[in-house]
Amino acid sequence: MRVEQIAVFLENKSGRLAEITATLATAGINIRALSVADTSDFGILRLIVDDVEQAKQVLKDGGFTVGITNVIAVEVDDRSGGLASVLKTIDHAEINVEYMYAFVNNSGENAVLIFRFDDMDRAIAALQGDRFSLLSGEQICSL
Amino acid sequence: MDTLFWEEEMETLPRAGLESIQLRRLRHLVARVYKTVAPYREKMDAAGVKPEDIQSLSDLAKLPFTVKEDLRENYPFGLFTVPMEEVVRVHASSGTTGKPTVVGYTKKDLETWSGLMARALTCAGVTPKDMIHNSYGYGLFTGGLGAHYGAERLGATVIPVSGGNTKRQITIMQDFCSSVLLATPSYALNLADTMADLGVDPAHLSLRVGVFGAEPWSENMREEVEQKLNIKAVDIYGLSEVMGPGVAMECLQTSRGMHIFEDHFLPEIIDPDTGEVLPPGSVGELVFTTLTKEAFPIIRYRTKDISRLIYETCECGRTLVRMEKVTGRTDDMLIIRGVNVFPSQIEHVLMGTEGVEPHYQLVVNREGNLDTMAVDVEVSEQLFSDEVRQLENLTRKIQTDIKDLLGVTCKVRLVEPRSIQRSEGKAQRVIDNRKI
Incomplete structure (x- = not known):
C-alpha cells in the first residue's frame, strides 16, 4: 500500500x-x-x-x-492524538521517520499523514498490524 | 641608494660575458641530459637534434619543449638525471589530474638554491642583521623551505613560522621584532587586517620590507599592502619545476620587473600557439631552461605564465634581464590561497563521484583578502534524492575529496540541470570574480 x-x-x-x-x-x-x-x-x-x-x-x-x-499515506481521525498513535506504533517497531507531512481532507473529519520511513516494508506491516487505514494513490486523489 | 649584492660579479656581468657562461653551461647540460634521461633523448631524437647541434644560444630553439605533462608521464622520478642516492630532497606541486609533479635536488642543488635565494633576499635589501618572518608554507611546497635556507645562507635570523595561526604570528612579529616578511601577498593583507582588528599599529612594528610571491598580485595590491603594513613590498618569482622561489627577483631600486638569475636560468618568450621564439620585448609565454641544476634539470619548460623581458640595464646596476609581473596564464590554472588549482582536477573528483554529470563551474571570489572557491554541480536525476540528508552527504563528500586532493577548502553547491551556461565549443568552467 x-x-x-x-x-x-x-x-x-x-x-x-x-x-x-x-x-x-x-x-x-x-x-x-x-x-x-x-x-x-x-x-x-x-x-x-x-x-x-x-x-x-x-x-x-x-x-x-x-x-x-514511494511514501505511505495513513488516514487518521482528525482529533487530538491521531498522529501520536501512529508514531507510537512506528516507535515500537523501531522504525525511523525520514520525513513526514500532513493534510486534512475536505470533509474535515480525517487527516492524512504522508510518511517516508527508513524501512517501508516493515512500516506497512506494523501499521496494518495495528489496524491503521493506509490509502492508495487513487484513494487520495478521490478524497 | 647603494645596491647590495650577494654575488656582484655574476649579477653585473656584461651581456657577452654572461652569454658565454650560459652557452658553456647549456651545452654541458644538453649533453648530460641526452646521455642520462631516456625521455629527453627520445624527444630530441624525434626532433632530429643532437647535443652537438647546440653551437650558440639561439640553437636552444631547436630543442623540444618540456611541459607539465612530461613530468606527469614520468612520475615520480623519471626525469631525474642522477641516481636516487645523490638526491637529498624532493618537493612536489599539485598536478593537473591528481598526481603531483615531483622535483628533486642534490646537495649541490640545495647549495645553488639557497645561494640564489640569498641573492634574491639581498636584492630586496635584506642583510644578516634582519629578523626574517617566513610565513610561506613549510612542506612539499617549495616556498617555505626554499626561502628558509636562503635566509639562513644569507646569515639572517629565520623565524620558521609557516602559514596560519595569524594572531600568534602577529604576537611573534611584535615580540621578536620581525623586520622582513616572506609570504603570499594575500596572506600579507590578511595579516594587516588582523592587526587592524587587534588594534596593532604596523608603525610600531619593526617590519620594513615584504618579499611576496607564489601567486599573482597587482600594483594595486602592492600599494595596499605597502600602505597597510607600512613596508616596502617586492615581488619574487619561482616555480618548483624550475627550482622554487629565487628564479627571479625585483630589486628595491625599481618596481618594474624581476631580475632573472640568468647565470642559472635561461629565459625565452614564445608565442604560446606556434611555439616560435618571439623577438626581445615581446609579450608571450615564459619558457625556462635550467643551466646548473643536477638532479632535476629542465629544458625549455613552458611555464604557461605570460610576461615580457626587459633588457635595459636597471638602476640597481644589475645587468640581469628583468621579467615583467606575470600578467596571465596560457592555461586555466587558478591560484587559490597560494595553491595551484586546475579545473581538470576538480573535474577528476566529480567524475569519480557516482551520478555526477560533467557539468560544473568554479566560481572564485575574494572575500576580504581571502580567496573562496565554490563548485556548482548540476543535479542529475540519478544524483537526486528526495531526502535532504542524502544530498548533503553528497556535497560533503565532494568537498572532502577536493580538499584531500588539492588541499583547498571549497563550497559545493547543487544547482538545477542546464542552469550552468553551455558555451559554444569550450565550456566556461571558471568564473573568477577576483579583482587582483
Whole structure:
C-alpha cells in the first residue's frame, strides 16, 4: 500500500516554486498535498498529485530534476492524538521517520499523514498490524 | 641608494660575458641530459637534434619543449638525471589530474638554491642583521623551505613560522621584532587586517620590507599592502619545476620587473600557439631552461605564465634581464590561497563521484583578502534524492575529496540541470570574480 510522490530539486533562487506550480497548473494537474524541505543552499519539493506520470513528464520537459519516491499515506481521525498513535506504533517497531507531512481532507473529519520511513516494508506491516487505514494513490486523489 | 649584492660579479656581468657562461653551461647540460634521461633523448631524437647541434644560444630553439605533462608521464622520478642516492630532497606541486609533479635536488642543488635565494633576499635589501618572518608554507611546497635556507645562507635570523595561526604570528612579529616578511601577498593583507582588528599599529612594528610571491598580485595590491603594513613590498618569482622561489627577483631600486638569475636560468618568450621564439620585448609565454641544476634539470619548460623581458640595464646596476609581473596564464590554472588549482582536477573528483554529470563551474571570489572557491554541480536525476540528508552527504563528500586532493577548502553547491551556461565549443568552467 504505497503512494507515489513526486520530488523536485529546487535551487535556492527566487521564483522556482512559482514556476513549478505554474507548469503543473498549465497541464491541469491538481496538487493534493505538498511539503518543502529547505536547507541554506537548496530545497526539495515533495508533491502528491492526481496524475504522477503526467506531472513527472511536464516537469522534466520544463527542465526540472524530478524523482518519484514511494511514501505511505495513513488516514487518521482528525482529533487530538491521531498522529501520536501512529508514531507510537512506528516507535515500537523501531522504525525511523525520514520525513513526514500532513493534510486534512475536505470533509474535515480525517487527516492524512504522508510518511517516508527508513524501512517501508516493515512500516506497512506494523501499521496494518495495528489496524491503521493506509490509502492508495487513487484513494487520495478521490478524497 | 647603494645596491647590495650577494654575488656582484655574476649579477653585473656584461651581456657577452654572461652569454658565454650560459652557452658553456647549456651545452654541458644538453649533453648530460641526452646521455642520462631516456625521455629527453627520445624527444630530441624525434626532433632530429643532437647535443652537438647546440653551437650558440639561439640553437636552444631547436630543442623540444618540456611541459607539465612530461613530468606527469614520468612520475615520480623519471626525469631525474642522477641516481636516487645523490638526491637529498624532493618537493612536489599539485598536478593537473591528481598526481603531483615531483622535483628533486642534490646537495649541490640545495647549495645553488639557497645561494640564489640569498641573492634574491639581498636584492630586496635584506642583510644578516634582519629578523626574517617566513610565513610561506613549510612542506612539499617549495616556498617555505626554499626561502628558509636562503635566509639562513644569507646569515639572517629565520623565524620558521609557516602559514596560519595569524594572531600568534602577529604576537611573534611584535615580540621578536620581525623586520622582513616572506609570504603570499594575500596572506600579507590578511595579516594587516588582523592587526587592524587587534588594534596593532604596523608603525610600531619593526617590519620594513615584504618579499611576496607564489601567486599573482597587482600594483594595486602592492600599494595596499605597502600602505597597510607600512613596508616596502617586492615581488619574487619561482616555480618548483624550475627550482622554487629565487628564479627571479625585483630589486628595491625599481618596481618594474624581476631580475632573472640568468647565470642559472635561461629565459625565452614564445608565442604560446606556434611555439616560435618571439623577438626581445615581446609579450608571450615564459619558457625556462635550467643551466646548473643536477638532479632535476629542465629544458625549455613552458611555464604557461605570460610576461615580457626587459633588457635595459636597471638602476640597481644589475645587468640581469628583468621579467615583467606575470600578467596571465596560457592555461586555466587558478591560484587559490597560494595553491595551484586546475579545473581538470576538480573535474577528476566529480567524475569519480557516482551520478555526477560533467557539468560544473568554479566560481572564485575574494572575500576580504581571502580567496573562496565554490563548485556548482548540476543535479542529475540519478544524483537526486528526495531526502535532504542524502544530498548533503553528497556535497560533503565532494568537498572532502577536493580538499584531500588539492588541499583547498571549497563550497559545493547543487544547482538545477542546464542552469550552468553551455558555451559554444569550450565550456566556461571558471568564473573568477577576483579583482587582483
